[in-house]
Amino acid sequence: MSPANGNYEEVEQRIRELARTALEEGRVDYFIGWTAGYNESEVIPGFVRSADRVDALVWNPLAAYNLTAFLKRKMPDPPQAKIGLAVKGCDSRTLVSLLQEELVDRERLYVVGVPCEGIVNRRAVSKVFANEVVKIEVEDDTISVTNQDGETKQLAREEYLLDHCRSCKYPNPRYFDDLAGEAVTEPEDQAPMWREIEEFEALPEAEKDRLMAEAFEKCIRCYACINACPVCYCWDNCVCRARQPKLVSQKVNAQENLMFQMVHMFHVAGRCPSCGNCDRACPVEIPLYLLHRKMNKELKEMLDFEPGIDLEQKPVFQTFDVNDPFGQH
Amino acid sequence: MAQATETATGTTASWDGEGRVKVVGILCNWCSYAGADGAGTARLRQPFDFRIVRVPCTGRIDPLHILKAFEKGADGVLVSGCHPGDCHYAEGNYYARRKLELLERMLPQLGFEPERFKYTWVSASEAQRWQQVVTEFIKGVEKLGPREGRAL
Numbered sequence: 001m002s003p004a005n006g007n008y009e010e011v012e013q014r015i016r017e018l019a020r021t022a023l024e025e026g027r028v029d030y031f032i033g034w035t036a037g038y039n040e041s042e043v044i045p046g047f048v049r050s051a052d053r054v055d056a057l058v059w060n061p062l063a064a065y066n067l068t069a070f071l072k073r074k075m076p077d078p079p080q081a082k083i084g085l086a087v088k089g090c091d092s093r094t095l096v097s098l099l100q101e102e103l104v105d106r107e108r109l110y111v112v113g114v115p116c117e118g119i120v121n122r123r124a125v126s127k128v129f130a131n132e133v134v135k136i137e138v139e140d141d142t143i144s145v146t147n148q149d150g151e152t153k154q155l156a157r158e159e160y161l162l163d164h165c166r167s168c169k170y171p172n173p174r175y176f177d178d179l180a181g182e183a184v185t186e187p188e189d190q191a192p193m194w195r196e197i198e199e200f201e202a203l204p205e206a207e208k209d210r211l212m213a214e215a216f217e218k219c220i221r222c223y224a225c226i227n228a229c230p231v232c233y234c235w236d237n238c239v240c241r242a243r244q245p246k247l248v249s250q251k252v253n254a255q256e257n258l259m260f261q262m263v264h265m266f267h268v269a270g271r272c273p274s275c276g277n278c279d280r281a282c283p284v285e286i287p288l289y290l291l292h293r294k295m296n297k298e299l300k301e302m303l304d305f306e307p308g309i310d311l312e313q314k315p316v317f318q319t320f321d322v323n324d325p326f327g328q329h
Numbered sequence: 330m331a332q333a334t335e336t337a338t339g340t341t342a343s344w345d346g347e348g349r350v351k352v353v354g355i356l357c358n359w360c361s362y363a364g365a366d367g368a369g370t371a372r373l374r375q376p377f378d379f380r381i382v383r384v385p386c387t388g389r390i391d392p393l394h395i396l397k398a399f400e401k402g403a404d405g406v407l408v409s410g411c412h413p414g415d416c417h418y419a420e421g422n423y424y425a426r427r428k429l430e431l432l433e434r435m436l437p438q439l440g441f442e443p444e445r446f447k448y449t450w451v452s453a454s455e456a457q458r459w460q461q462v463v464t465e466f467i468k469g470v471e472k473l474g475p476r477e478g479r480a481l
Contacts, residue, residue, distance in 0.1 A: 200438070201437070205437065209439070209480045210480070211440075212439055247397055255481055256400075258439065258480055259396060259400050262393065262396050291435075294438045302430055317424070320420065324423070324430075327413065327448065
């Protein structure tokens, strides 16, 4: 990933202009973008409903949230609403996945694409101080972190990006109506982003078993991962909360929790481009990427398939090829 | 414990399992179930620590059914259906193949030894092949023994 070239303000202005125009012209009823959090260390999703409020929108390397997640909830409600939203490269891939399966209505969407140069891993950054971090600033290759006592630390930007940003192949949105700012150069021959997965794969089975049990022991089944997941959309009809079929019970233990997570993973297989929204939403920091990125690694090997790249492609589990290179005998 | 006895067809009885593992087989109605039935009719000796679930087609199988079996205490799961191209419903096993392959590749990530899951194709006329597949599979599971202290 290339170092930040610092045109965040330009892009931010562009997002505001595009949102303002869309709201004024009535092209959208509301616009979903990123807004400032309660201090300068955080950027949160924000809904802008009138043109005079667009200045609340921000764009900086803390805008981690995948806003596509709101579509699954908001698209039918209110039924006629037209929605504008901003998407980064990975967010747009989840949107493409939803469009491929006709789960959102293209006609009622206005998408502002935002070329992205990598998002800061806020969780990792906020751990450099024992107390609360109140400000995170990114300039060129350094991240300055300030805590509540006014102490500041400098960190190398490269090391504190989200893991999947470090080897991002698609920093530019794959689907948009208007692009805010110029497209960033896409890495030509990006090494695969499977380093963490390969390290985990290399462990002996018993060790993997132990680590999984340890991770899922902590799960409190708050369902934040599926609520924040843009491509997991059954919502109130989720099989995890159903009595028939009873795949997962109400018990909270490592096995049931892992089973619940596997339901999530298998249900988003082929749609999930590993945007990381579930990892960031998890309050107990379960390494969900070990599951969804592994799944994408295997899909790439099995079918040379990457989710959310091509709007015309058929969802990979809704089709088949008689010549699939596995399970021949 | 299983005793090796001569079978009606003269096939050597090779099974000497200990019956300490639980193995679930999910078989399609039209091929593998009939194949297993044929193996029984022909009195081919088969492992006894094996529980069969009959499904209309391998396309009916959700990978989660298999995980559920493991979660409920199965030590191994064997899925078998019609050979690709011979599906009673023309294409069910082509869809199944993709899902099962993904599951097979995901299981080691959860700490499963690869020998605990297998998907294969056995037709109604392949009683001999069925005997061989199921015996080999269960031997592999027996070697690993029951799953204990597991994540799933």
